[in-house]
Amino acid sequence: MSELHLVRAAGRRIEVRDSSGEDADPASAAQFVYLGRQPILDREGALNAYELLFRAGAHNYAEVTDDAQATAQVVARALGGIGVPAVLGQHRGFVNIDRAMLFDDIVHVMPPERFVLEILETVKFDAQLARRLTELRRTGFQVALDDVTELSDELLAMLPHADIVKIDFLQTGRAHLAELAAAMRGHGKTLIAEKIETREDFALARELGFDLFQGYFFARPQVLAAPRNRSPRPALLRLLALLSRDAGIIELEAELKLNPSVVVQLLRLVNSSAFGLGRNIASLREAIIATGTRQIARWAQLLLYADSGDLPWRADPLVQLAGTRSRFMELAAGWMRPADDEFTDAAFMTGIFSLVHVLLGSTPKAVLEKLGLAPQIREAIVSRSGPLGTLLRIAEAAGEGADAASIAIGPDAPPGFAALTPEVLAELNLSAAAWFGAHVEEAAA
Incomplete structure (x- = not known):
């Protein structure tokens, strides 16, 4: 029997479980969301931060099969499912993040003063990643490098961006610890000793000048649990459709009122101190104004990612195809019109909605008319017309390995599409696949 404590935060019942066993009741577990957190302490033993960990149930181990989905669920549960005050209090949260999520606009749903981006050791460093980390740090995020075990050329290349x-x-050999720690201190980095399991390791870490400490010697992760709020995909897609055509507050408010679970999470997001408002938001209209439509769109996309449905995110071929296509279109639009954010956003939405009829078991025309999608997006999907329609045809061809470049230079291609050369399209296709976190072949396996 696991030890169970109850705490109350923001009027919500949150269970804190120190558990190493299985869920007592699997059926009951399906009604809750879970999140692990492990303390990070300073040299005096005071709490400095938490690392937030994916948990599928009350059992205290990860079962991560999809890094990007696990990150999405950790963020969704911390911000909306449980709430930042209950999860972090006044401290920061370290979140494991893979390459796909690093390049996702969704990362900005996290307030940078409350969350540290902990880069997984599997993320390969290159010039594109360096530019992205520079952008994220410029917005206020701190970047942590996870599971460092040795000095390497790749580590030294990443240090200026962390x-x-x-x-x-x-995993680090005792003979190399002093040299490694000294090198990191020499570069002015904050040092965290992780996986400290004995008093001797703690003493050694302090002696070597580490700033912060984490491990089983101090505390095993706790598991937080809260009642699950369902966010059905059709409702999220309708919300994204409204946002795509710059719907007014009245329309957004009316749609959100039909989906209480999304409203609950949105209000928790706004009230979580993520926006530094210094006051609670009680009404839906206030929440919409305070959050802003772009942030609401990011939040809806995050919930789509975190909602695994009947299949894990990366194992759902339809979700994979829509996600990869939408990212490809966004990248291509940005390549052609780097200063036109409206066109870039519309391209992403076109990709997202180009397969929604399959998700809902209907025809594109019928589904999109009901959603009230922006006319240029609807026409692009239904009749493949306009710049977005051409871009959709290119995305479809690129996804099927066909000659997408011939569409870009075809007689009916709008001005500017010739910039999508075969080399550019190949690079965008690869970037889109990396952003989503898996290839179609992996999803179908």
């Missing part, structure tokens, strides 16, 4: 280095005490 603020914190976490050194793995279980």
Whole structure:
């Protein structure tokens, strides 16, 4: 029997479980969302931060099969499912993040003063990643490098783009610890000793000048649980459709009122201190104004990612195809018109909605008319007309391995499409696949 404590935060019942066993009742577990957190302490033993960890149930281990989906669920549960005050209090949260999520606009749903982006050791460093990390740090995020075990050329290349280095005490040879720690201190990085399991390791880490400490010697992760709020995909898609055509507050308010679970999470998001408002938002209209439509769109997309449905996100071929296509179109639009954010956003939405009829078991025309989608997006999908329609045809061809470049230079292609050369299209296709986190072949396997 696991030890169970109850705390109340923001009027909501949150269960804190110190558990190493299985869920007592699997059926009951399906009605809750879970999140792990492990303390990160300073040199005096005071709480400094938490690392937030994916948990599928009350059992205290991860079961991560999809890094991007796990990150999406951790963020969704921390911000909307449970709430930042209950999860973090006044402290920061470290969130494991893979390459796909790093390049996703959704990352900005996290307030940078409350969350640290902990880069997984599997993320490969290159010039594109360097530019992205520079952008994220410029907006206020701190970047931590996870599971560092040795000095390497790749580590040294990443250091200018990171603020914190976490050194793995279980995997790093004792003979190299002092040299590694000294090198990181020499670069001005905050040092975290992770996987500290003995008093001797803690003493050694303090002696070597580490700033922060994490591991089983101090505390095992706690598991937080809260009642699950269902966010059905059709409702989220309708919300995204309204946002795509710049619907007014009255329309957004009316749609949100039909979906209480989304409203609950939106209000929790706004009230979570993520926006530094200094006051609680009680009404839906206030929440919409305070959050802003772009942030609501990010939140809806995050919930789509986090909602795995009947299949894990990366194992759902329809979700994979829509996600990869939408990212490809967004990248291509940005390549052609780098200063036109409206066109870029519309391209992403066109990709998202180009397969929604399959999700809802209907025809494109019928589904899109009911959603009240922006006319240029609707016409692009139904009749493949206009610049967005041409871009959709290019995305479809690129996704099927066909000659997409011939469409870009065809007689009916709008001005500017010739910039999508075969080389550019190949690079965009690869970037879109990396952003989504898996290839179609992996999803179908």
